[in-house]
Amino acid sequence: MKKxxxxxxxxxxxxxxxxxxxxxxxxxxxxxIATIQTGPEWEPLERGEPLxxxxxxxxxxxxxxxxxxxxxxxxxxxxxSWTLQGEYSCASCHYERGQTTGLIWDLGDEGxxxxxxxxxxxxxxxxxxxxxxxxxxxxxxxxxAASSIDRVCGRDPGFVxxxxxxxxxxxxxxxxxxxxxxxxxxxxxxEDGSLTAAAQRGWKVFSDxxxxxxxxxxxxxKNPRALFSDAQTHDVGTGRVGKDxxxxxxxxxxxxxxxxxxxxxxxxxxxxxIIGLDLVKExxxxxxxxxxxxxxxxxDGSAQTLMSTIDNTTNTMDMHGVTSHLxxxxxxxxxxxxxxL
Amino acid sequence: xKKKALLWSILGAGLISLVLAQSSNAGFIQGTRVRTDNPxxxxxxxxxxxxxLVVTNQSGHSVTLINAQTKKIIGEIAVxxxxxxxxxxxxxxxxxxxxxxxxxxxxxxxxxxxxxKTIKVGDWPCSVKLSKDGSKAYVVCSGNMWNSVDxxxxxKNEKVGEIKTSHYGPRDIAISPDGKTGAIIxxxxxxxxxxxxxxxxxSGRITETRPIHGSANLRGVAYTPDGAFVLVTxxxxxxxxxxxxxxxxxxxxxxxxVLETKPxxxxxxxxxxxxxxxxxxxxxLAVDPGGKYVxxxxxxxxxxxILDLAKMTDIVVSSPQEELDDLKNxxxxxxxxxxxxxxxxxxPSSVCLSPDGKTLxxxxxxxxxxxxxxxxxx
Numbered sequence: 001m002k003k004x005x006x007x008x009x010x011x012x013x014x015x016x017x018x019x020x021x022x023x024x025x026x027x028x029x030x031x032x033i034a035t036i037q038t039g040p041e042w043e044p045l046e047r048g049e050p051l052x053x054x055x056x057x058x059x060x061x062x063x064x065x066x067x068x069x070x071x072x073x074x075x076x077x078x079x080x081s082w083t084l085q086g087e088y089s090c091a092s093c094h095y096e097r098g099q100t101t102g103l104i105w106d107l108g109d110e111g112x113x114x115x116x117x118x119x120x121x122x123x124x125x126x127x128x129x130x131x132x133x134x135x136x137x138x139x140x141x142x143x144x145a146a147s148s149i150d151r152v153c154g155r156d157p158g159f160v161x162x163x164x165x166x167x168x169x170x171x172x173x174x175x176x177x178x179x180x181x182x183x184x185x186x187x188x189x190x191e192d193g194s195l196t197a198a199a200q201r202g203w204k205v206f207s208d209x210x211x212x213x214x215x216x217x218x219x220x221x222k223n224p225r226a227l228f229s230d231a232q233t234h235d236v237g238t239g240r241v242g243k244d245x246x247x248x249x250x251x252x253x254x255x256x257x258x259x260x261x262x263x264x265x266x267x268x269x270x271x272x273x274i275i276g277l278d279l280v281k282e283x284x285x286x287x288x289x290x291x292x293x294x295x296x297x298x299x300d301g302s303a304q305t306l307m308s309t310i311d312n313t314t315n316t317m318d319m320h321g322v323t324s325h326l327x328x329x330x331x332x333x334x335x336x337x338x339x340x341l
Numbered sequence: 342x343k344k345k346a347l348l349w350s351i352l353g354a355g356l357i358s359l360v361l362a363q364s365s366n367a368g369f370i371q372g373t374r375v376r377t378d379n380p381x382x383x384x385x386x387x388x389x390x391x392x393x394l395v396v397t398n399q400s401g402h403s404v405t406l407i408n409a410q411t412k413k414i415i416g417e418i419a420v421x422x423x424x425x426x427x428x429x430x431x432x433x434x435x436x437x438x439x440x441x442x443x444x445x446x447x448x449x450x451x452x453x454x455x456x457x458k459t460i461k462v463g464d465w466p467c468s469v470k471l472s473k474d475g476s477k478a479y480v481v482c483s484g485n486m487w488n489s490v491d492x493x494x495x496x497k498n499e500k501v502g503e504i505k506t507s508h509y510g511p512r513d514i515a516i517s518p519d520g521k522t523g524a525i526i527x528x529x530x531x532x533x534x535x536x537x538x539x540x541x542x543x544s545g546r547i548t549e550t551r552p553i554h555g556s557a558n559l560r561g562v563a564y565t566p567d568g569a570f571v572l573v574t575x576x577x578x579x580x581x582x583x584x585x586x587x588x589x590x591x592x593x594x595x596x597x598x599v600l601e602t603k604p605x606x607x608x609x610x611x612x613x614x615x616x617x618x619x620x621x622x623x624x625x626l627a628v629d630p631g632g633k634y635v636x637x638x639x640x641x642x643x644x645x646x647i648l649d650l651a652k653m654t655d656i657v658v659s660s661p662q663e664e665l666d667d668l669k670n671x672x673x674x675x676x677x678x679x680x681x682x683x684x685x686x687x688x689p690s691s692v693c694l695s696p697d698g699k700t701l702x703x704x705x706x707x708x709x710x711x712x713x714x715x716x717x718x719x
Contacts, residue, residue: 030647030683030701030717036412038396038405039380039709043687071379075707078688080621080641087619088593089641092558092576099485101557102531105580187444187464187484293485296531304531339486 044075073177076170090174098122098181099293104301114278117301120294123183127227127287132299183290188339195221195340202337205330213321213334216285221341228288228341237316238298239281292339306335380405384625384691385704385711388429391696393451395436396704396711397424404438404449409695412713416454420447425467426691430495431475437493439466439480446480448498458498462491468513471495472542473520479504481511485530490514490523492545507538507550515562515571516542517602524571524602526559533578535559537571537600553598553608555669561625561691564602566632570654573598574623574637577610577669595620596669597637597648599657609657610669613637613646615676620646625691630698634680634717638689638703645683645692645703645714652678685712 078096080086093101100118116132190196195203203221206213216234219226283299297303303314310323311331318324323331380401387394387409394407404427406416421443428437429451436449439462446466448458464484471478478493490504490511508527515524523540534552541548553559558576565572577594596610613620622641628650629635635648656677657665668674686705689712693702701714 028718030645030681030714032683032685032712033715034412034713035686036394036407036414036711036713037709038382038398038407038414038711039401040378042379042707042709044707071707075687078622078641078707080619083592083621085614085617085619086621086642087595087614088576088621091641092578092593092622095558100530101578103533103557103578103580184442184465187487293530295485301531 042071044072069173069176070180071177072170073173073175073180076174077177093118094121098124098178100295102296102301102304104296115300117296117299120290121178122181122293123287123289124181125179126289127229127231132283184293186290186292186340188292188336196336198333198336199340200337201330202333202335202340205326205334206337211321211323211326217288219288219341221337226289229285231285233280233282233284235281235319236283236298237319238283238300238302238314240278240300288338288341291341306338307331310334379707379709381706382690382704382709382711383424383706384426385702386427386429386691386693387695387702388433389431389696390433393429393433394702394711395427395429397427397438399423399425399441399706402440404436406451406454407711409700418449418454418456420449420456421445421459426469428469428471428478431471435495435498437469437478437480437495439469441465441467441483444482446478446493460493460498460500462493462500463487463489463503466491470514470516473516473518477501477542479514479516479523481514481525483510483512483528485510487511488527490525490540502545504540504545504547507547508532508536511538512559513562515564517564518566518568522548522602524562524564524600526562526573528557528559533557533580535575537562537573537598539602549604551600551606551608553600553610554666556596556598556610558622559598560623561637563626563628563635565628565650565654566630569602570657571600571602572626572628572635573600574626575610576622593621594670595623595639597623597626597635597653599653601657607657607660607662607665609653609660609665611653611656611678612669612671612675613639614672615679616672620644624689625693625704627692627694627701629694629716630696636692636694636701636716638685638692639682640688640690640706643685643687643689643705645685645689645701645712647680647683647717649678649680680717683714685714686710 077090080089095101098121100120102117104115104117106115205211216230217228218230219228291306295304297309298314303309308314310321312318312324380398380403382396383399384397385394392409394409396405396407398405402422402424403417403419404424405414408415420438421440423440423442424438425441426439434451436451438447438449440447444462444464444466446460446462447456448460450457462480463482464487465482466480467483468481469478476495478495480491480493482489482491486509488506488509488511490506491500492502493499494501506525506527508529510527510529511525512528513526521542523542525538525540527536527538529535534554535556537551537553538547539549553573553575555577556575557578560574562571562573575596575598577596579591579593595613597613599609599611601607613623620639620642622639623637624640625638627636632650635650637646639646685703686708688706689703690706691704699716701716703712703714705712
């Protein structure tokens with residue numbers, strides 16, 4: 001009897017012992033106690049798995065997109081585990097709305113020292129090529145899109161993301177998401193969508209052939225499909241080659257003088273000259289749609305405001321439109337017009 | 342009698358199928374016209390009494406109401422395009438929802454589960470907070486060339502004014518515990534020194550604009566309960582070097598900026614990253630009402646990071662600014678104040694606490710869910 005009691009006691013204690021650590025380990029710690037599902041359960045495919053979504057149709061026309069592919073692309077776009085140690089995601093630069101942080105980076109894939117500003121990618125599907133130099137100017141916009149991302153994320157192993165490359169299927173999903181991002185439309189119009197008085201005056205300046213904006217940025221503000229780009233590359237006096245390579249940047253730069261002096265090289269120096277090594281002087285003409293939201297401007301972000309794209313302060317005189325004869329108010333009207341696109 | 346019953350049942354079935362048809366059609370993605378069935382919860386908040394949870398569905402263009410006690414969905418209300426935040430009035434009867442792409446605010450009668458008014462505001466409203474007495478709603482309009490926080494009088498539900506921020510792109514506002522000051526974060530495109538505006542709410546005047554050097558992607562702001570600090574989720578872009586030179590924490594690092602609220606106070610960008618374990622894309626945050634913990638939704642790593650607030654503020658108080666500047670890339674520092682990382686659903690973009698601080702809610706954008714988390718206990 002005693003033996004049985006002892007056996008029972010030991011067995012009971014063992015059971016308590018086995019179960020206790022699980023409970024005790026979580027004591028005091030935060031833990032998920034419930035999940036409230038507010039929509040369909042969704043989780044991404046494992047990376048090793050082939051995509052099983054139905055055949056997509058975006059290759060033959062813009063829409064309809066297969067939402068699952070777009071959703072998966074959106075997830076990858078916002079997923080940091082693709083990068084070294086989970087540092088950042090695509091959305092760190094092209095933040096969650098496909099917009100831009102407006103900062104410049106030297107990605108190196110177009111020559112070291114060739115600083116480029118982060119591109120605004122909404123509405124990108126309408127207007128390849130996608131790189132500032134227009135190197136990816138294949139007439140087929142899909143190939144253009146694929147090769148543009150491929151240059152940064154796929155071809156050179158782990159180049160930016162410092163991790164595994166995207167498989168072709170995942171790249172496809174990512175592109176489907178990027179292609180789904182639509183222009184937002186300007187808030188700088190009248191309630192009925194018409195141009196304000198200042199923007200109308202600006203439109204007159206813009207369409208004046210002597211000024212020349214409309215030559216490379218053709219379009220009609222009444223047409224919601226107008227892109228205001230000729231999709232060609234042009235030299236507008238922003239290529240930083242040779243002595244012109246010395247320029248100021250909108251970002252903090254590594255200050256070698258400070259480093260040599262034993263001071264923090266990442267300190268308060270935010271507008272010191274750095275060397276630019278652009279390989280070319282001609283750059284892709286960007287669309288002016290959503291231009292109010294897509295700053296900074298020019299390929300290297302050297303124009304921080306719309307005004308500085310037209311007032312000859314950041315490019316060679318009168319190469320980005322002939323504007324030196326315009327009055328201050330005319331320039332301001334031109335800015336108001338651009339803001340409305 | 343039978344005929345009447347038949348009629349009623351047909352009518353009922355029709356209504357149900359109409360509702361079902363509407364819900365199955367609901368949903369776009371990121372403000373575009375691309376159809377998706379995913380509502381994508383982007384923001385979560387509670388009513389002042391903690392009994393109601395409100396989830397804002399960015400792609401579903403709706404808000405979901407949840408009974409916080411039973412954890413059951415009790416309603417879904419369609420709003421306008423791409424809602425990104427909401428707040429419940431002090432009496433718990435009215436809900437204000439920011440519709441980012443529509444540039445307006447939906448005023449919802451919670452009892453009736455219906456939109457009773459829509460108020461036009463500035464470009465891309467993405468955050469809304471109430472004044473301490475609840476008489477005003479501050480709507481943060483985050484357009485890239487917009488710099489206003491619009492003020493709505495909650496008794497009339499009309500826009501009655503605006504605060505002009507010092508820079509474009511205000512992203513969020515926090516109200517000080519005494520209700521007198523607002524802290525507005527400006528996530529200004531093109532700037533490497535994004536700013537915090539301190540605003541005297543009575544006059545609408547900005548009393549100080551303080552830069553956070555080397556910052557981008559300011560996402561959320563909160564006061565500590567004692568009002569001595571403001572906390573800001575942010576990232577540090579390291580864009581001064583070619584990326585081929587980049588090593589640990591050299592492309593982006595993720596931080597929580599801690600700002601002293603006294604004029605000219607210190608700014609510390611406390612790392613959220615450790616070696617081999619980065620908190621990519623910190624988003625919404627919540628502060629324990631007891632002032633003990635900070636909770637941050639890490640959108641791109643699918644977890645909530647919990648920090649010991651006192652340990653962080655001690656470092657800020659005891660260190661001169663020069664030392665604090667050196668700390669922002671120190672990947673060994675996080676262990677000093679990290680309490681715990683809790684895995685949640687995919688893409689936690691927003692977190693909020695129950696009024697007693699015992700329960701944390703995280704809105705999981707990609708999982709279409711809300712994680713309910715019991716907070717740490719002593």
